Amino acid sequence: MQPTIPRAVTTVHASADLMPASPMNPFSGIGLALAGLLLVAAALLPAGAARAADAQALYVQSLAATCANCHGTQGKAVKDAVLPGLAGMKPEYLTEQMQAFRNGTRQATIMHQIAKGYNDEQLKLLADYFASQK
Ligand code: HEC
Numbered sequence: 001m002q003p004t005i006p007r008a009v010t011t012v013h014a015s016a017d018l019m020p021a022s023p024m025n026p027f028s029g030i031g032l033a034l035a036g037l038l039l040v041a042a043a044l045l046p047a048g049a050a051r052a053a054d055a056q057a058l059y060v061q062s063l064a065a066t067c068a069n070c071h072g073t074q075g076k077a078v079k080d081a082v083l084p085g086l087a088g089m090k091p092e093y094l095t096e097q098m099q100a101f102r103n104g105t106r107q108a109t110i111m112h113q114i115a116k117g118y119n120d121e122q123l124k125l126l127a128d129y130f131a132s133q134k
Contacts, residue, residue: 060125063118067126070110075130088134091127098123 067075070083077085086094100106101115118126 060129063122063126064129066114066117067130074133076133086130086133089127089130091124091131094127094130095123098126 064075067086071086072078072081075086075089077083077087097106098111098115098118099120101108101111102118104112106112
């Protein structure tokens with residue numbers, strides 16, 4: 001004889017019980033509409049441009065941070081470090097080396113693997129960032 005499998009409580013009921021529709025619930029209709037309006041308002045504020053610039057600066061810093069373990073924070077190598085710092089390096093040189101690591105024309109122990117993780121646009125951002133660090 002086949003055992004009767006009890007039907008699971010429907011997810012519709014479960015979620016309805018967990019999230020009663022009320023204006024205070026951010027997932028209810030009114031809350032959602034308000035959140036949408038706020039997002040639109042935030043995007044239209046003049047400060048939106050400044051925020052985009054901040055976001056871009058953060059993005060570049062986070063890219064550069066992936067080099068910090070070995071080449072120093074902001075590319076500034078500590079005294080007597082074995083690895084060269086990247087701060088103040090000519091951007092063309094940095095880009096060329098990274099591309100050479102990536103395509104294997106410059107032999108490396110580590111950098112050929114790391115360089116594969118960055119596209120040309122990211123390499124340019126990195127090169128400009130490190131060149132501007134003094
Ligand atoms: C795990 C350690 C490590 C990390 C992380 C690292 N590097 Fe390197 N880097 C090296 C080593 C080691 C060398 C020497 C070449 C080799 O053997 O790989 C080097 C060499 C270089 C050189 C050549 C320097 C010269 O004088 O010719 C450049 C440019 C460079 N790295 C850029 C970067 C950038 C940009 C990042 C971040 C995206 C980065 N590295 C992250 C270890 C690292």
